[in-house]
Amino acid sequence: MNIILHGLNVQSEFKSHVEQLVKIFRGHDIQLFLTPMCLKSMNKTGFNGFGLQAIRSKEELEEIDFAISIGGDGTLLDTVCYIGPYEIPVVGINTGRMGFLATIAKEDIEWAAKDLINNNFSLEDRSLxxxxxxxxxxxxxxxxxxxxxxxxxxxxxxxxxxxxxxxxxxxxxxxxxxxxxxxxxxxxxxxxxxxxxxxxxxxxxxxxxxxxxxxxxxxxxxxxxxxxxxxxxxxxxxxxxxxxxxxxxxxxxxxxxxxxEKFVAKLVKFQNYSFFDTLRQKLNWGYDMRN
Missing domain, CATH: 2.60.200.30 (Probable inorganic polyphosphate/atp-NAD kinase; domain 2)
Incomplete structure (x- = not known):
């Protein structure tokens, strides 16, 4: 399995979580790559890159099985833009605020990575x-x-x-x-x-x-x-x-x-994800804001 990591402005306080993610995948003999933008961003944090290399060509991108977006919803949008017509499934790890698209909290990285490895997910096509x-x-x-x-x-x-x-x-x-x-x-x-x-x-x-x-x-x-x-x-x-x-x-x-658009964006949907749950949580539905 080949996985690419993408982030635009990964903060130093999130460095340990990225390193945790890399160690989990490396422990299962998964090949990891970075986008050039992610490598530049991670280098600023002092990230222990484990020898990871940036992907350089469309031919290399064709061999990628999954893309992991590290950031907010804006980063996930940029990930979809980077992937283009290759329709590589995307996992969104949320380091931002709202997270309608990037729904995996940093505390849930370990189980999300293991579910990805064990194929405990479905794919959701999103039109462009x-x-x-x-x-x-x-x-x-x-x-x-x-x-x-x-x-x-x-x-x-x-x-x-x-x-x-x-x-x-x-x-x-x-x-x-x-x-x-x-x-x-x-x-x-x-x-x-x-x-x-x-x-x-x-x-x-x-x-x-x-x-x-x-x-x-x-x-x-x-x-x-x-x-x-x-x-x-x-x-x-x-x-x-x-x-x-x-x-x-x-x-x-x-x-x-x-x-x-003729092609779609494929988002990885884990078993505990619900669009309606996300709406209720992010928009505070059902809460009396006076209390």
């Missing part, structure tokens, strides 16, 4: 969104697990996003921006803008306006088989578009079209 644009954006990394967003670039006036579903006119959103979220991303930016929570297995996208001028404009759920296209207007010459944590500036001449 793909951006098609002219000219191409994001240097070929034109997919995201959480959402695609169009946003005004500065503190100027609102923008207008003319939106079409399968070439049929839907609405002109006069707002600070517009989000198209996957079910996975429904617990992220879309939720903070009033969007609904969606079960990960649902076959939908959510179109959520950001601070719309008209209060009767609400989030809308559409099939993930839909093709969603946009035309942007505004007083500013530049606008921001983003896929998860990656963003770039564009002008109104750029054609934008969104659809479901």
């Amino acid at each position: 969104v793909r951006l098609e644009s002219s000219p191409p954006l994001f240097e070929g990394l034109n997919f995201g697990l959480n959402e695609f967003t169009i946003h005004k670039r500065d503190t100027s006036s609102m923008i207008t996003v003319h939106t079409y579903i399968n070439n049929e006119y839907l609405n002109s959103y006069w707002a600070d921006g517009l989000i198209v979220s996957t079910p996975t991303g429904s617990t992220g930016y879309s939720l903070s803008c009033g969007g609904p929570l969606i079960s990960p297995s649902a076959k939908n996208f959510v179109i959520t306006p950001v601070s719309p001028h008209n209060l009767n404009v609400r989030p809308m759920v559409v099939s993930d088989e839909s093709e969603i296209s946009f035309k942007i207007e505004g007083r500013s010459e530049k606008f921001l578009v983003s896929l998860d944590s990656r963003s770039t500036a564009i002008d109104a001449s750029v054609d934008l079209k969104l659809k479901k």
Whole structure:
């Protein structure tokens, strides 16, 4: 079995937990590798690397069986971006705060590693969104697990996003921006803008306006088989578009079209994991906050 570790900003206080993880896998004759970004981050902590090497090529990546994300949900999103179409199953170890995606606490590393070794898990396919644009954006990394967003670039006036579903006119959103979220991303930016929570297995996208001028404009759920296209207007010459944590500036001449990606993100789901349990815990459902 070959496993790759990925982390963007591993803190020194988490070093011992990573070393624990490495020792467990090494004890079962598992080959371990690091992403170049993880190696750079770990070196800053004084990590005892056990001679681990960074993976350097796509050919090496093809031989990887599992990827372990060490960080928060943002790191897991970056792990999915790094893996791309290889569909390598991802385990998320949470060193962040919310942890809707990275659900393994540092105290649970040992049992999670052993369950992985003993195949006590299932895989959950998460759909991705793909951006098609002219000219191409994001240097070929034109997919995201959480959402695609169009946003005004500065503190100027609102923008207008003319939106079409399968070439049929839907609405002109006069707002600070517009989000198209996957079910996975429904617990992220879309939720903070009033969007609904969606079960990960649902076959939908959510179109959520950001601070719309008209209060009767609400989030809308559409099939993930839909093709969603946009035309942007505004007083500013530049606008921001983003896929998860990656963003770039564009002008109104750029054609934008969104659809479901052909490949998926595969998340490792251990037997004690429940999406609904995670919602209750992270969102404090059922708690009387007055007490």
